[in-house]
Ligand SMILES: Nc1ncnc2c1ncn2[C@@H]1O[C@H](COP(=O)(O)OP(=O)(O)OP(=O)(O)O)[C@@H](O)[C@H]1O
């Protein structure tokens with residue numbers, strides 16, 4: 116499968132559930148994440164916080180959100196690049212989820228403007244934002260457990276003609292549409308290997324399967340920007356690789372991905388671009404390899420005055436950035452280089 120080496124435009128995105136075209140070919144579910152090249156040439160200037168992007172899909176200015184005396188988000192300027200995978204990282208309480216909520220219309224900022232695909236979004240409610248092509252999943256999975264897997268999927272479809280008055284008057288319209296939605300839902304469930312569970316209650320799924328369902332449901336509305344809040348949290352390691360591949364697939368299908376994640380292995384493997392938040396602000400930006408060695412990033416995670424989840428950098432080991440953490444960072448780098456070398460070896464053979 117081809118990969119997007121450069122940011123793409125959002126206009127010609129294939130339907131997420133469509134089996135047609137090369138983009139929908141099956142993707143290997145193991146080690147694929149290590150074999151796909153990263154996008155480059157994303158920023159217009161140096162890797163500094165707020166750097167302009169060659170092709171931004173989302174631009175935010177002066178966005179602040181206060182809770183009482185606490186300023187949870189204070190973002191002067193940020194641009195999310197189109198057609199690539201951006202990771203939003205930072206210690207617990209940095210404001211990542213709050214920023215997500217603001218950008219999707221789930222929460223209102225105290226100040227600020229932001230646009231998605233050149234359309235101003237301030238004041239637009241979340242369901243309209245989703246219809247415009249910007250969808251998100253939640254840190255704590257919100258799959259409705261007393262609905263079946265298929266019913267959950269159908270809830271993800273937007274712009275249904277049968278909504279409201281028409282639904283009760285012209286059943287032919289919504290019956291046809293219901294069928295279309297159902298077959299699209301089943302196609303997506305098959306892609307995420309959940310089709311056998313279509314009629315099971317979502318409550319019966321494992322944590323990882325719920326994450327997959329969340330992602331599949333988000334794709335029901337053919338989004339251009341998919342925002343994932345901690346997609347790996349609570350996922351059984353056996354499912355991790357396939358979840359990574361599904362996220363990489365979104366990019367291959369032409370979508371833009373913005374995700375929040377504490378797992379630095381995952382960030383290194385799949386992100387093309389990394390944005391670091393600390394205490395509500397953007398403190399660093401750049402490609403994963405550069406940004407993870409940035410002093411601001413190390414400080415953001417490891418400053419002694421902060422309540423820091425050290426696992427973010429060290430693989431969930433608590434304490435100062437001691438020898439162990441440094442060794443781990445070196446190990447990650449080594450593993451990554453080995454994976455690249457292996458992938459290159461495979462290509463030649
Ligand atoms: N509804 C709220 N009311 C009051 N304070 C809030 C609310 N939501 C978030 N906060 C505070 O805002 C700050 C940012 O929280 P947020 O959840 O955005 O952080 P985060 O970066 O997503 O953290 P984590 O990595 O733990 O998910 C925290 O100090 C948090 O306690």
Ligand SMILES: [Mg+2]
Nearest residue numbers: 211212213254
């Ligand atoms: Mg959060």
